[in-house]
Amino acid sequence: MAFAPMGPEASFFEVLDRHRADLLAALRTGGGEHPGRGTRLASRFEDSVGLQMVSHCTTRKIKSDSPKSVKKFALILKILSMIYKLVQSNTYATKRDIYYTDSQLFGNQTVVDNIINDISCMLKVPRRSLHILSTSKGLVAGNLRYTEEDGTRVNCTCGVTAIAVPSNIQGIRNLITDAKFLLIIEKDATFQRLLDDNFCNKMSPCIMVTGKGVPDLNTRLLVKKLWDTFHIPIFTLVDADPHGIEIMCIYKYGSMSMSFDAHNLTVPAIRWLGLLPSDLKRLNIPKDSLIPLTRRDQTKLDSILKRPYVTCQPYWRKEMEIMADSKMKAEIQALTFLSSDYLSRVYLPNKLKFGGWI
Incomplete structure (x- = not known):
């Protein structure tokens, strides 16, 4: 079942659908690795753009059945569910807001920041499309x-x-x-x-x-x-x-x-x-x-x-x-x-x- 687009941010749901289809295809073929920001090999330099992630970059696995990554997997799903609700309701939250929804679970703000960056990278969409805002200091x-x-x-x-x-x-x-x-x-x-x-x-x-x-x-x-x-x-x-x-x-x-x-x-x-x-x-x-x-x-x-x-x-x-x-x-x-x-x-x-x- 596809995610039903609501409001002006339908593109988020389309991206999510495509990513889910990619995951299912990878699982059927025995794959399952997803683009990540694991090493410096994931980027290349282009004079007209700067440092840019390559299309076939270094990947890493986060498994739900692995003791080492089960918590990270759960936190990613939790934040994804929060993003889904934000986009559905066309509302916004800051990274700080997300952290304080369950500060004991997340542990510290850096954990939330890194997961949001990973999700943005995984779906290849700007953070703004996730309806997550940053507090400006500039x-x-x-x-x-x-x-x-x-x-x-x-x-x-x-x-x-x-x-x-x-x-x-x-x-x-x-x-x-x-x-x-x-x-x-x-x-x-x-x-x-x-x-x-x-x-x-x-x-x-x-x-x-x-x-x-x-x-x-x-x-x-x-x-x-x-x-x-x-x-x-x-x-x-x-x-x-x-x-x-x-x-x-x-x-x-x-x-x-x-x-x-x-x-x-x-x-x-x-x-x-x-x-x-x-x-x-x-x-x-x-x-x-x-x-x-x-x-x-x-x-x-x-x-x-x-x-x-x-x-x-x-x-x-x-x-x-x-x-x-x-x-x-x-x-x-x-x-x-x-x-x-x-x-x-x-x-x-x-x-x-x-x-x-x-």
């Missing part, structure tokens, strides 16, 4: 106006406060901007400083976004939607350290864990504006303002240098090699050695005016 400010799904009109005009990234990116519409570029900022402190300096209006109309570190799903979806809608240049401003480079790579090329949804998340057109390791010497930043790379930093840097997308980014490689050779890193705040407002008054305007990105 912020957006600048020359941008849009209407939310419930009809609320939002104006992100740069001021002393920013707007929280909406939890339903797919539902926003009527996006309007005169912005000349979008600036992704790694850290909230830097984002707030640029807000205080009225950077959006002083430089030229622009949009600023921060994921407050590693970006959440909604922040990445927003950046992707802004790119798809306006096709304006997108730049990143991150610390000159391996962690900052990693964050930039997530926006640009995606992550292994979300490679199954790369088409909805990655923006390969993103450019690295700063802080470049080569800027530190060019601007004569004193050693006292620099920080030695830790062993963990060096391991992270070595890992990034081995990634497939670095081969098509020779200038990135050169910057990372400068960092590796110097064994030093720097935060954006190191620019305050030159002056308290050097970032917004000199560094960014010059970079944007003279094409100082890679």
